[in-house]
Ligand SMILES: Cc1ncc(C[n+]2csc(CCOP(=O)(O)OP(=O)(O)O)c2C)c(N)n1
């Protein structure tokens with residue numbers, strides 16, 4: 001199997017889906033000749049022409065709004081918003097239309113589109129290029145919200161997102177784009193949206209995370225084993241909404257302890273929802289209060305202070321030890 | 327008569343005073359004090375050399391990602407120079423020369439592009455907004471500022487900067503429309519530098535000019551040679567007068583060129599030719615202005631050399647000061663300041679948590 005970066009793996013998913021299905025078209029700013037500012041769409045324009053890989057004028061609301069129309073007509077638009085920080089220009093289209101056209105037309109119309117967008121921090125970028133706002137989309141009824149954590153699952157999730165009958169927000173943690181390579185099979189592979197995965201088995205404590213925070217979470221799990229002899233189980237959510245609670249419910253019932261890790265701001269973040277699910281389904285199994293390790297409720301600071309903002313293995317380790325000590 | 331003609335202004339003026347070589351159309355020479363002309367020259371040179379220095383520092387890892395301005399000095403300075411200190415400048419992200427003119431220090435620019443929040447601190451006496459990265463979004467703020475000035479009966483104007491790409495955004499159209507409807511004293515400065523990252527101007531809009539978009543909103547539009555600082559200055563002066571006189575907004579399209587990369591993360595070889603860049607290098611705004619000033623007797627070869635030396639020293643001193651300041655990484659807890667007028671309890675808690683986490687991290 002070839003080893004790929006996340007950028008290459010996403011490119012593979014797009015290429016294969018476009019090859020198979022002429023309803024799939026790619027549109028966005030600089031996605032054509034330039035191949036996207038992160039090169040995720042590199043070479044697609046040459047292979048599929050400017051009819052299917054469209055460099056649009058600079059207008060996010062238009063990109064998303066027109067994707068809605070195209071999807072309703074029967075195409076499968078995969079639009080790119082250059083950075084998630086610029087997806088808010090299109091938010092009203094998502095909230096008012098993409099998310100509810102099926103509902104409003106009582107099933108007559110649907111919006112099988114994907115909005116791909118690089119998210120989160122960690123690359124020493126300019127302002128507005130480092131936010132994690134998955135909660136906005138997860139909070140919007142009618143949208144699906146997916147965040148991969150590595151090349152292989154990114155490819156397999158994007159395939160499912162493109163084939164999904166409903167609008168999918170596909171967050172790509174930009175710090176992972178070229179952070180590491182994984183073997184990605186050439187032959188088709190899809191992970192159903194709405195399924196989490198076990199990233200590490202263990203019996204002492206459950207760590208729940210996703211996206212960019214999977215690496216520090218797994219690092220903390222190794223440190224726990226190495227330094228404390230603790231076996232942490234790690235759940236990778238992969239989809240934020242609809243949230244698959246089956247794995248972490250089973251895990252928390254086994255371990256009695258949970259720590260949730262995300263880069264997004266703390267208040268009203270995905271962690272709050274996960275805590276609620278645990279309280280609803282596993283309260284009587286808990287042996288300690290649940291902890292959250294998260295970003296703070298401020299704007300992601302300019303990059304000189306960004307490392308202090310981002311959760312890291314050290315913070316996860318400390319919080320987990322407290323949960324274990326309780 | 328079921329089909330009648332409606333007369334609307336259907337022409338857009340293109341305005342230039344200096345030709346490609348810097349020769350003057352003397353009938354159009356604006357009345358600008360010698361001192362101002364030399365100041366403009368100084369800032370154009372400073373803008374260019376500082377840009378070059380930032381680029382080389384960036385390549386050495388001593389500056390983060392930034393958007394170079396080379397080639398756009400005349401568009402930025404000819405416009406900003408007509409503002410009074412009490413006017414408001416609302417930049418996009420490629421207006422470093424205009425910001426320096428307004429009194430922003432080079433240290434501040436360096437700190438900002440090195441990820442130091444200290445680089446966004448704005449002294450009370452400067453009515454300038456910080457850089458705005460989300461394309462086109464700042465246009466509306468400028469209209470709001472100018473509207474408030476009008477409400478207060480002041481003659482302060484606001485000047486919004488943005489690029490050719492921004493004219494595709496809804497915010498742009500909404501801003502021009504409001505400015506027209508409410509006769510707002512705002513000046514829209516579009517730096518049409520031919521590219522929005524990899525998208526050429528011709529693929530941004532089917533319109534022949536960007537300036538003509540003003541017609542639809544009932545405001546004055548003009549296209550100027552953005553590499554001709556005299557024409558830019560003259561057009562901006564007219565716009566400021568119009569605004570202050572209560573005659574509403576102006577949209578100035580400055581036809582210019584981004585000689586450098588979009589940002590330091592960009593590779594323009596993927597989408598544009600060297601020949602095109604060379605063509606625009608021949609229209610260099612600084613060379614043209616220099617020629618004019620020499621002909622006018624305000625500059626000479628020696629004076630140009632002296633100006634280059636002065637600018638170089640000024641930049642070196644600023645780089646030294648900035649690098650000295652950056653030896654102090656700054657308190658990470660500063661990220662919690664200025665989130666709200668008063669820090670709410672949950673942020674107090676988070677700040678204390680981070681303080682504890684950082685100190686125990688240090689201890690290991
Ligand atoms: C709303 C929004 N979308 C996308 C981007 C990414 N981006 C930054 S600059 C740019 C092109 C801007 O072109 P133009 O308005 O012509 O300004 P220029 O960069 O040429 O100065 C893009 C797409 C952004 N910053 N904001």
Ligand SMILES: [Mg+2]
Pocket residue numbers: 489490491517518519520521522523
């Ligand atoms: Mg441009």
